Amino acid sequence: MADGLTLDRVSITRAGREVVALDRHVAPGEVLSVMGPSGVGKSTLLSLITGTLAPAFRFDGRVLLDGADISRAAPEARRIGILFQDDLLFPHLSVGANLAFGLSPGGSAAERRRKIAEALEEIGMAGFAERDPATLSGGQKARVALMRMLLSEPRALLLDEAFSGLDADRRDQMRRLVFDRARDRGLPVIMVTHDKADADAAGGPVVTLGG
Missing domain, CATH: 1.10.8 (Helicase, Ruva Protein; domain 3)
Structure with missing residues (x-):
């Protein structure tokens, strides 16, 4: 199996309705931008990857990290880093x-x-x-x-609207800092964002949910 983060035929449902369906591989150092309107399931996808999916949801498929299936692993065992809009210090x-x-x-x-x-x-x-x-x-x-x-x-990095609370100058600075560190460390990155400028700065593939 390839190094990086793989969403292998992932499907998340709630009350029998499919919320998210994604089949992608994110290579080490690559940033996959996930876009779409609020409520479309972007943060739900991240919660699946971190192992914190709410009990109301069900999922099929696998989450692989460097070839290992972590779909059922405890959150603390996954070594997935995540940054939110709030710094949470x-x-x-x-x-x-x-x-x-x-x-x-x-x-x-x-x-x-x-x-x-x-x-x-x-x-x-x-x-x-x-x-x-x-x-x-x-x-x-x-x-x-x-x-x-x-x-x-961490062995992978998730960004949940991580730059949206910053002004334009700080936002640009933080994007460069995060993406450079991820590339230097060979971390696959999945970034949830509403802002096309974030995706443009990442320079990687873009997936639009609910589109």
């Missing part, structure tokens, strides 16, 4: 502690501090480890959320 933790939450257990305190410092430098926020998330701009919060997710070493 923990308000009671410092920036550094938020990033530490993404690190796997183990390693010395010094080693964990080094990884956090390197992560902050990578996103242009060196020296921010002790900062309160409440003091950050929207763009800075988004960068911290991205890096926290990447520190968890």
